[in-house]
Amino acid sequence: MAQSDTVDRILDAAEELFAERGFSETSLRMITSKAKVNLAAVNYHFGSKNALIHAVFARFLTPFSATLEQAFDELEERCGDHPPTLNETLWALTESSIRMPQRNEKGIAIFMRLLGLAYTQSQGHLRKFLEQEYSEPFSRFMRLLKQATPQLSAVDRYWRIQFMLGATAFTMSSSDALRDILQNKTGVETSVQEIALRLVPFLAAGMQAENPMLTPPLDSKISVA
Amino acid sequence: MAQSDTVDRILDAAEELFAERGFSETSLRMITSKAKVNLAAVNYHFGSKNALIHAVFARFLTPFSATLEQAFDELEERCGDHPPTLNETLWALTESSIRMPQRNEKGIAIFMRLLGLAYTQSQGHLRKFLEQEYSEPFSRFMRLLKQATPQLSAVDRYWRIQFMLGATAFTMSSSDALRDILQNKTGVETSVQEIALRLVPFLAAGMQAENPMLTPPLDSKISVA
DNA sequence: GAGTGTCTCAAACGTATGTTTCAAACAGAC
DNA sequence: GTCTGTTTGAAACATACGTTTGAGACACTC
Numbered sequence: 001m002a003q004s005d006t007v008d009r010i011l012d013a014a015e016e017l018f019a020e021r022g023f024s025e026t027s028l029r030m031i032t033s034k035a036k037v038n039l040a041a042v043n044y045h046f047g048s049k050n051a052l053i054h055a056v057f058a059r060f061l062t063p064f065s066a067t068l069e070q071a072f073d074e075l076e077e078r079c080g081d082h083p084p085t086l087n088e089t090l091w092a093l094t095e096s097s098i099r100m101p102q103r104n105e106k107g108i109a110i111f112m113r114l115l116g117l118a119y120t121q122s123q124g125h126l127r128k129f130l131e132q133e134y135s136e137p138f139s140r141f142m143r144l145l146k147q148a149t150p151q152l153s154a155v156d157r158y159w160r161i162q163f164m165l166g167a168t169a170f171t172m173s174s175s176d177a178l179r180d181i182l183q184n185k186t187g188v189e190t191s192v193q194e195i196a197l198r199l200v201p202f203l204a205a206g207m208q209a210e211n212p213m214l215t216p217p218l219d220s221k222i223s224v225a
Numbered sequence: 226m227a228q229s230d231t232v233d234r235i236l237d238a239a240e241e242l243f244a245e246r247g248f249s250e251t252s253l254r255m256i257t258s259k260a261k262v263n264l265a266a267v268n269y270h271f272g273s274k275n276a277l278i279h280a281v282f283a284r285f286l287t288p289f290s291a292t293l294e295q296a297f298d299e300l301e302e303r304c305g306d307h308p309p310t311l312n313e314t315l316w317a318l319t320e321s322s323i324r325m326p327q328r329n330e331k332g333i334a335i336f337m338r339l340l341g342l343a344y345t346q347s348q349g350h351l352r353k354f355l356e357q358e359y360s361e362p363f364s365r366f367m368r369l370l371k372q373a374t375p376q377l378s379a380v381d382r383y384w385r386i387q388f389m390l391g392a393t394a395f396t397m398s399s400s401d402a403l404r405d406i407l408q409n410k411t412g413v414e415t416s417v418q419e420i421a422l423r424l425v426p427f428l429a430a431g432m433q434a435e436n437p438m439l440t441p442p443l444d445s446k447i448s449v450a
Numbered sequence: 451g452a453g454t455g456t457c458t459c460a461a462a463c464g465t466a467t468g469t470t471t472c473a474a475a476c477a478g479a480c
Numbered sequence: 481g482t483c484t485g486t487t488t489g490a491a492a493c494a495t496a497c498g499t500t501t502g503a504g505a506c507a508c509t510c
Binding site: 252253254264265267268273274 | 470
């Protein structure tokens with residue numbers, strides 16, 4: 001074979017195992033035995049385990065980042081001069097992730113789970129890699145959010161964006177487990193698309209909540225001070 | 226010394242390191258050297274690394290669970306026959322965690338971060354341990370949430386609770402870092418109490434958002450199917 | 451078909467991990 | 481003081497990890 005498929009087999013296996021178990025909990029030997037390739041192939045083709053992790057992310061993040069840029073372009077064009085609304089911005093992001101070209105049926109779930117892990121697991125090298133490779137669509141999203149919520153103070157907006165990120169990353173990073181729990185308890189099946197469909201209204205409502213400082217009940221022991 | 230403080234020193238060090246780095250990324254040798262105790266002390270006092278993880282959780286979860294039960298008791302008593310509202314329920318939980326007896330100033334952040342990790346890192350033994358030890362206050366909270374949101378279907382409510390958990394665990398677990406970023410960018414100081422003050426309205430608004438299935442924009446490519 | 455660069459393979463390397471061992475130190479009771 | 485049960489200490493254990501090695505197989509060029 002001229003161009004070996006070993007690289008792809010490794011990436012496929014690594015992607016799935018990383019998503020299932022996390023990075024440090026997945027050994028190269030698990031990956032190579034699942035991919036049915038030799039152990040040394042990983043270091044031959046990628047150089048190191050960290051570089052393999054980067055490659056796994058790059059394989060889906062590069063096309064996703066392109067799709068997202070395009071979605072933002074269309075959105076801003078469609079809106080003309082007035083800035084896109086919060087709902088439109090969130091849906092542009094959601095649709096981009098859902099309509100991504102998928103390698104298999106688990107595509108989105110793995111994609112989301114990996115993104116969640118990237119935030120959650122404190123892998124310094126990964127964060128650095130993602131920041132310097134994909135900072136542009138990220139800050140563009142932030143800019144759109146700012147335009148869509150002019151009524152919020154910078155501080156309020158900052159914290160609410162963190163809340164959104166948290167709800168998304170956390171839910172997606174354990175979406176398999178959560179889906180299974182729900183499946184066992186109620187027999188209801190839930191696709192990742194449906195989770196996203198439920199998540200966006202939740203986030204939008206939270207972002208647009210009333211002034212946060214007025215809500216503690218009168219008898220609360222917490223002072224605003 | 227009659228009752229050694231080795232146990233507590235190990236628990237303190239383990240708690241902090243686990244919260245900083247996760248479970249598999251923290252070795253017993255890191256813990257014992259931070260705690261300035263012998264390596265074998267962990268296995269002597271706790272039996273295994275997994276048992277140590279359980280002990281770390283039990284040390285703050287047991288008193289917290291008691292505080293929470295009490296807060297729920299007071300809440301339900303105060304409300305008489307009608308069920309507590311969503312805001313009241315959320316505030317009862319928030320105040321319980323904020324007013325927890327804290328070992329140090331990082332108390333709440335570590336507490337939240339560990340809870341988030343427990344959900345995120347796929348440590349089967351931990352989930353099993355937490356479920357069989359602390360299922361009661363958890364399901365009581367769930368019951369209160371159910372009563373406070375009768376308009377939601379069971380499935381909607383399930384997912385929205387996950388979103389709340391995520392926003393909370395994620396934000397609180399990285400509250401130190403997030404506070405510092407905000408401090409550097411805007412010069413604004415934020416206490417954990419203030420984060421909670423901002424978080425609760427966000428969550429309440431998200432929980433009470435309009436029917437999630439009606440919100441995708443008209444030109445959306447996503448079908449509700 | 452000899453030569454060349456690419457890739458695979460089994461084996462080993464060095465290091466780090468969780469756990470165990472066993473002697474020494476310590477405490478409190480008699 | 482001596483004994484007894486508990487706790488600490490340094491060292492070793494077995495295992496798993498990421499990585500490296502060097503010989504072999506393969507496809508291709510000239």
